[in-house]
Amino acid sequence: DAKTTQPNSMESNEEEPVHLPCNHSTISGTDYIHWYRQLPSQGPEYVIHGLTSNVNNRMASLAIAEDRKSSTLILHRATLRDAAVYYCILTPNNDMRFGAGTRLTVKP
Amino acid sequence: AAGVIQSPRHLIKEKRETATLKCYPIPRHDTVYWYQQGPGQDPQFLISFYEKMQSDKGSIPDRFSAQQFSDYHSELNMSSLELGDSALYFCASSLAPSLGRPDTQYFGPGTRLTVL
Numbered sequence: 001d002a003k004t005t006q007p008n009s010m011e012s013n014e015e016e017p018v019h020l021p022c023n024h025s026t027i028s029g030t031d032y033i034h035w036y037r038q039l040p041s042q043g044p045e046y047v048i049h050g051l052t053s054n055v056n057n058r059m060a061s062l063a064i065a066e067d068r069k070s071s072t073l074i075l076h077r078a079t080l081r082d083a084a085v086y087y088c089i090l091t092p093n094n095d096m097r098f099g100a101g102t103r104l105t106v107k108p
Numbered sequence: 109a110a111g112v113i114q115s116p117r118h119l120i121k122e123k124r125e126t127a128t129l130k131c132y133p134i135p136r137h138d139t140v141y142w143y144q145q146g147p148g149q150d151p152q153f154l155i156s157f158y159e160k161m162q163s164d165k166g167s168i169p170d171r172f173s174a175q176q177f178s179d180y181h182s183e184l185n186m187s188s189l190e191l192g193d194s195a196l197y198f199c200a201s202s203l204a205p206s207l208g209r210p211d212t213q214y215f216g217p218g219t220r221l222t223v224l
Contacts, residue, residue, distance in 0.1 A: 032210050043198045043215030044151060087150070094139060094202050094210045095164050098151045 009103045012078045020073040022088030030092035037084040112216035129184040133201030140182040143198040
């Protein structure tokens with residue numbers, strides 16, 4: 001499985017944008033880039049996924065580097081409810097292997 | 109909208125006992141996944157089923173088994189429980205990938221298993 005590297009933790013101020021990076025230099029051509037998050041005491045929750053082009057949805061945006069070796073999850077205006085562990089996962093199908101994600105702290 | 113249902117939500121067992129966890133996927137979802145999350149750890153994939161057949165296997169111990177039934181619900185059977193099996197067990201469901209495109213996994217609230 002292709003490996004991803006994310007910072008252990010990040011901090012953000014409420015209502016400011018947050019850019020969560022993910023490096024995946026060994027990504028294969030068929031790997032999709034998925035982002036899930038896990039809020040405290042809850043199961044993981046889908047955020048967004050993409051293959052080559054940047055993607056937007058109501059929760060976030062996903063910016064994918066042209067060489068696909070890195071990507072960035074963008075939360076446009078962080079709220080206190082966005083405090084969670086964010087996981088970047090590569091897979092060509094639905095099988096998710098969670099690595100060590102980024103713990104996002106949002107300060108009021 | 110209907111979500112993934114897991115039962116029981118909490119379960120306490122003694123060492124060497126058995127446990128059965130149940131998962132009811134979102135209606136029309138044909139694929140079920142099981143994950144284990146120990147205290148302070150990230151979720152670890154155990155096993156998945158598509159149309160009642162095992163589709164992928166992760167770090168599931170030999171003491172555990174699982175199956176998916178004709179109504180698509182799934183059960184995770186755990187025998188000879190050990191203290192280290194204490195964890196949150198999540199079930200997720202999805203539609204199978206179509207045209208090579210993955211589908212979103214929807215996770216249940218989890219079953220907290222405590223082994224004493």
